[in-house]
Amino acid sequence: MKSHAKVVVIGGGVVGCSVLFHLARHGWTDIVLLERDELTSGSTWHAAGGMHTINGDPNVAKLQKYTISLYKEIEELSGQATGVHLTGGVLLAATEARLDWLRGVVAKGRYLGIDLEEISPDEAAELMPLLDPKQFVGAVRNKEDGHLDPSGVTHAYAKAARKLGAEVERFTKVEDIVRRVDGLWRVITNKGEVVAEHVVNAGGLWAREVGRMVGLELPVLAMEHMYLITEDMPEVAAWNQKTGTEIIHAVDFDGELYLRQERGGMLMGTYEKANKPWSEFSTPWNFGHELLEPDIDRIAPSLEVGFRHFPAFQNTGIKQIINGPFTFAPDGNPLVGPVRGLPGFWVACGVMAGFSQGGGVGLALSNWMIEGDPGADIWAMDVSRYGDWATMAYTNAKVRENYSRRFSIRFPNEELPAGRPLKTTPVYDLLSAKGAQWGVAFGLEVPLWYAPEGVRDEFSWRRSSDFEHVAKEVRTVRTSVGLSEISSFAKYRVTGEGAAAWLDRLLACKLPKPGRMTLAPMLKEDGRLIGDFSLANLGSPNSNGEGWFLAGSGIAEEYHMRWFEAHLPQDGSVHIEALGARLTGLSIAGPRARDVLAKVTRADVSNAAFPFMAIRKVDIGMAPCLVGRVSYTGDLGYEIWVAPEYQRAAYQTLLAAGEEFGVGLFGSRALNALRLEKNYGSWAREYRPIYGPLEAGLDRFVAYGKQTDFIGKQAALAERQQGGKLRLRAFVVDAADADVIGDEPIWFDGAVRGWVTSGGYAHHSKTSVAMGYVPKEIADEADGFEIELLGKRYPARVQPTPLFDANLERMRG
Numbered sequence: 082m083k084s085h086a087k088v089v090v091i092g093g094g095v096v097g098c099s100v101l102f103h104l105a106r107h108g109w110t111d112i113v114l115l116e117r118d119e120l121t122s123g124s125t126w127h128a129a130g131g132m133h134t135i136n137g138d139p140n141v142a143k144l145q146k147y148t149i150s151l152y153k154e155i156e157e158l159s160g161q162a163t164g165v166h167l168t169g170g171v172l173l174a175a176t177e178a179r180l181d182w183l184r185g186v187v188a189k190g191r192y193l194g195i196d197l198e199e200i201s202p203d204e205a206a207e208l209m210p211l212l213d214p215k216q217f218v219g220a221v222r223n224k225e226d227g228h229l230d231p232s233g234v235t236h237a238y239a240k241a242a243r244k245l246g247a248e249v250e251r252f253t254k255v256e257d258i259v260r261r262v263d264g265l266w267r268v269i270t271n272k273g274e275v276v277a278e279h280v281v282n283a284g285g286l287w288a289r290e291v292g293r294m295v296g297l298e299l300p301v302l303a304m305e306h307m308y309l310i311t312e313d314m315p316e317v318a319a320w321n322q323k324t325g326t327e328i329i330h331a332v333d334f335d336g337e338l339y340l341r342q343e344r345g346g347m348l349m350g351t352y353e354k355a356n357k358p359w360s361e362f363s364t365p366w367n368f369g370h371e372l373l374e375p376d377i378d379r380i381a382p383s384l385e386v387g388f389r390h391f392p393a394f395q396n397t398g399i400k401q402i403i404n405g406p407f408t409f410a411p412d413g414n415p416l417v418g419p420v421r422g423l424p425g426f427w428v429a430c431g432v433m434a435g436f437s438q439g440g441g442v443g444l445a446l447s448n449w450m451i452e453g454d455p456g457a458d459i460w461a462m463d464v465s466r467y468g469d470w471a472t473m474a475y476t477n478a479k480v481r482e483n484y485s486r487r488f489s490i491r492f493p494n495e496e497l498p499a500g501r502p503l504k505t506t507p508v509y510d511l512l513s514a515k516g517a518q519w520g521v522a523f524g525l526e527v528p529l530w531y532a533p534e535g536v537r538d539e540f541s542w543r544r545s546s547d548f549e550h551v552a553k554e555v556r557t558v559r560t561s562v563g564l565s566e567i568s569s570f571a572k573y574r575v576t577g578e579g580a581a582a583w584l585d586r587l588l589a590c591k592l593p594k595p596g597r598m599t600l601a602p603m604l605k606e607d608g609r610l611i612g613d614f615s616l617a618n619l620g621s622p623n624s625n626g627e628g629w630f631l632a633g634s635g636i637a638e639e640y641h642m643r644w645f646e647a648h649l650p651q652d653g654s655v656h657i658e659a660l661g662a663r664l665t666g667l668s669i670a671g672p673r674a675r676d677v678l679a680k681v682t683r684a685d686v687s688n689a690a691f692p693f694m695a696i697r698k699v700d701i702g703m704a705p706c707l708v709g710r711v712s713y714t715g716d717l718g719y720e721i722w723v724a725p726e727y728q729r730a731a732y733q734t735l736l737a738a739g740e741e742f743g744v745g746l747f748g749s750r751a752l753n754a755l756r757l758e759k760n761y762g763s764w765a766r767e768y769r770p771i772y773g774p775l776e777a778g779l780d781r782f783v784a785y786g787k788q789t790d791f792i793g794k795q796a797a798l799a800e801r802q803q804g805g806k807l808r809l810r811a812f813v814v815d816a817a818d819a820d821v822i823g824d825e826p827i828w829f830d831g832a833v834r835g836w837v838t839s840g841g842y843a844h845h846s847k848t849s850v851a852m853g854y855v856p857k858e859i860a861d862e863a864d865g866f867e868i869e870l871l872g873k874r875y876p877a878r879v880q881p882t883p884l885f886d887a888n889l890e891r892m893r894g
């Protein structure tokens with residue numbers, strides 16, 4: 082075994098081998114994979130080997146498509162058969178709600194290049210002869226489904242990597258990982274030590290144990306999973322003989338089943354409701370190629386449905402039931418990327434569909450390690466979407482929920498209850514008493530809307546029970562004054578003598594003067610967005626440690642802290658701190674907002690003394706607060722930052738003062754309706770690391786001419802000169818009883834040319850609206866756009882100016 086390597090990959094399952102292959106293909110060959118046993122000694126060996134292109138997140142779907150397209154290449158490179166059978170498959174819907182969901186999947190496939198087609202149950206039965214068409218209301222055909230040999234694929238990755246110069250050491254168990262003072266990693270094994278610049282944790286079933294070696298508690302948990310294999314079936318033999326082809330894959334969502342042919346019989350697996358975690362606290366090192374005891378009672382309810390939906394199963398015997406463990410993150414998507422605070426330590430774990438996702442994970446991680454960027458939008462897989470709030474108990478609750486809902490529909494207005502409430506702010510019970518319906522962002526409970534007694538969300542793809550109540554909240558803001566909780570924003574304080582210079586290099590905007598705020602896009606080296614913040618100058622850099630204040634997307638707090646910390650100067654001249662729930666927030670907005678503020682403070686809050694984008698300390702009643710004159714509602718408004726011990730007092734003071742002006746509470750659904758009619762984008766929706774500032778319409782906040790060579794400046798200048806490829810546009814949509822939620826295709830002149838990033842109903846303007854990206858060449862066309870919604874295309878028109886307050890009179894007045 083070599084003593085030094087650029088990269089050590091820990092784990093020879095399908096994911097570790099894919100990472101090794103991609104690093105080698107990308108040109109890094111001083112790399113070694115360490116496997117404690119034979120390759121495939123974790124989940125990989127007993128996988129059912131199914132592969133699919135569809136995923137709830139379009140960017141993950143793209144990487145799944147890539148994974149499937151890769152198998153031919155690694156087979157040729159390695160000479161190792163992968164056993165790929167691209168049979169195609171049918172996705173089955175037994176309810177209308179499921180069919181609506183499937184139509185959304187077909188629609189997304191149009192801009193992802195995934196060939197999906199809606200078909201009738203009878204047409205599905207012609208393709209997959211075992212199903213009873215009477216049990217279904219519709220189906221979708223996917224030509225890119227199939228199955229493969231899990232061991233063959235893993236060895237093909239490893240062999241191809243070896244051919245390119247990588248090394249694989251089997252029976253080499255990593256027992257400890259220690260960071261040296263020079264930043265290199267000592268990877269200590271039962272056979273000696275390797276010193277490495279980078280370590281990748283692809284430990285699969287043991288990813289937690291490998292994480293713990295560096296003090297990291299990863300939010301992953303293994304679940305038992307069962308599938309059965311039948312005896313040979315005459316119906317299968319007859320079909321094979323008649324058509325010369327295998328029986329194609331089927332996913333029966335409402336039965337929560339997946340099926341495919343296995344030799345002369347069938348394989349049927351299920352994600353049972355009565356699921357069971359495996360090795361909840363730590364994974365035994367002596368576990369390897371053994372299977373778990375099957376428990377047919379647990380899967381019996383699903384099998385009953387299966388036998389009804391696929392009657393031929395009633396006449397066959399079960400040859401074998403496989404029960405094996407594999408790992409999940411709380412939301413079921415992989416955990417990939419660099420880990421904050423551990424330079425050179427990377428993870429590629431929690432991959433629950435290694436044969437659909439392993440290739441994409443390897444590609445993204447190798448790009449990230451070599452180029453400094455994953456090269457694709459992998460937010461849905463980024464390990465930084467979790468923070469230290471994702472504890473073992475939280476993970477346990479969420480993974481169990483996710484497993485049991487693997488094939489369930491999640492409606493756009495549906496909030497999932499497991500592992501909640503976890504983080505709450507001091508006004509939580511006060512807002513609950515007013516009917517708050519809660520959502521969650523980065524572990525923190527967030528008020529979505531306020532329901533009258535007896536009214537709750539009715540889950541639907543269409544406008545639902547909250548519609549008229551959200552409309553009322555919007556009306557309150559636009560006609561008098563609304564109060565909302567905004568603690569879920571991420572808040573950062575930046576201090577130290579180097580703070581101004583550092584921010585000037587990190588952010589693309591011009592730094593604001595003391596007491597002022599600005600919008601602050603943050604770019605990567607390639608000139609694309611990595612963040613958008615509001616930046617406030619709280620005085621001189623050293624005034625009582627106040628310095629600078631940043632507010633940004635709450636869900637990206639860990640993501641942005643990882644970026645900030647990776648760019649901090651080494652000399653200790655800058656300090657950045659994420660304030661989390663140690664700083665809470667309230668906001669008042671609407672034409673009477675200033676009247677409310679004036680009533681609760683002695684400070685002069687007139688427009689002259691406290692203009693738009695000013696920020697200062699203001700006492701609200703007795704509570705000391707930091708107040709910025711800005712509002713995401715696009716109205717006259719204030720964001721109020723307050724220490725948690727004062728939040729209740731500030732809230733009650735504002736509510737009491739607002740009574741005479743008709744104050745009402747509003748939640749994030751109303752906020753969404755309000756910001757949409759201002760054409761305001763939001764992080765992880767309109768603003769993502771694949772768009773340039775010009776494309777995203779944030780170029781007006783980029784100080785292209787500032788002296789400082791800010792990160793991404795050259796690339797941003799090039800984008801401005803060349804014009805980029807896309808444009809973010811706001812649309813009004815002639816929708817009927819449903820509004821876009823995001824990821825719908827945008828058609829132009831009869832072809833899919835773009836995608837929706839978010840949208841909804843703008844209650845004040847009484848208009849259905851959408852935001853999305855289209856090629857710049859067509860971005861300003863007056864006619865010809867349509868947006869596909871629940872399987873139908875609706876005319877849409879570009880809305881170049883905001884529907885509300887286009888002249889900024891309300892906001893600045």
Ligand SMILES: Cc1cc2nc3c(=O)[nH]c(=O)nc-3n(C[C@H](O)[C@H](O)[C@H](O)COP(=O)(O)OP(=O)(O)OC[C@H]3O[C@@H](n4cnc5c(N)ncnc54)[C@H](O)[C@@H]3O)c2cc1C
Binds near residue numbers: 122126131254256430
């Ligand atoms: C019953 C069942 C059916 C499944 N069906 C499918 C399917 O149809 N399609 C699909 O895509 N996925 C399926 N899966 C899931 C799939 O198996 C996993 O997604 C995949 O195997 C994960 O691979 P991995 O490389 O991340 O982890 P693992 O396969 O667990 O590999 C981790 C490897 O790391 C090694 N290792 C760990 N710690 C150390 C250490 N300290 N030192 C050295 N080596 C170490 C282990 O020995 C192991 O070989 C199924 C899983 C099960 C259990």
